[in-house]
């Protein structure tokens with residue numbers, strides 16, 4: 001059986017469908033809401049799980065015979081700067097609880113996403129290499145940087161098959177991201193599809209790496225189903241499809257809504273974005289498990305715009 005933590009977030013809500021389609025067993029989806037709306041499916045079971053609770057994590061993995069874990073529960077960059085202590089506890093204590101329980105209960109495979117937030121301000125901005133010495137300066141980055149080291153540690157010490165992708169900003173229209181720094185991109189496309197004005201909290205020239213959700217999900221499953229020996233990197237693989245600034249995105253969406261306008265009003269998230277690279281080197285993912293995103297920026301924006309427009313009808 002599969003366990004997903006943080007399953008109600010932007011990634012979890014979409015991953016459930018991809019796993020249902022590719023996997024025959026039961027999926028235990030967990031999060032910290034008491035009674036969320038989860039669609040009916042005999043192979044999906046929802047349970048409350050706060051990953052900071054070591055005993056609860058161990059119990060669910062043992063009692064539900066879990067053999068694969070997708071550990072998505074995490075506090076993202078913007079929320080992490082508002083409440084660094086919470087980010088530390090969820091992202092690090094929570095992750096160690098999951099890793100320990102996986103070793104004790106003989107879990108076969110674990111996925112723990114990482115992020116471009118693991119880079120710090122000293123990084124080479126274009127095509128940032130997978131191995132780097134640029135220490136992150138946000139609490140989110142610090143916890144994820146440490147998580148990458150913990151993943152590698154549990155693999156080396158306990159032979160636990162932990163795998164990871166460094167997600168860039170993920171673009172999607174199903175569940176809105178609300179806690180990160182790259183979220184403006186989703187919001188801008190949504191506003192363009194449903195109105196004529198958007199107020200952007202990043203400066204117009206702030207370039208960041210991005211990826212469309214279907215490509216992120218396919219990459220995740222492709223890496224997770226690759227043979228053990230092809231996964232040479234146990235910290236985390238870089239993945240991204242394209243890189244753009246808010247201004248470049250604005251120009252792309254204006255092709256679909258010529259009346260659309262953006263007002264730039266940077267807030268505290270600008271400081272976070274300034275520490276991240278513009279683009280990251282993905283050649284290891286290509287070489288080791290054939291990473292191949294299909295959507296370019298134009299196709300992504302067209303698909304999201306259409307779906308956001310339908311949502312407003």
Ligand code: VAH
Pocket residue numbers: 076077078114115116117140167168169170179180181182183
């Ligand atoms: C954030 N979307 O903005 C996340 C991410 C690319 C960074 O991990 O916090």
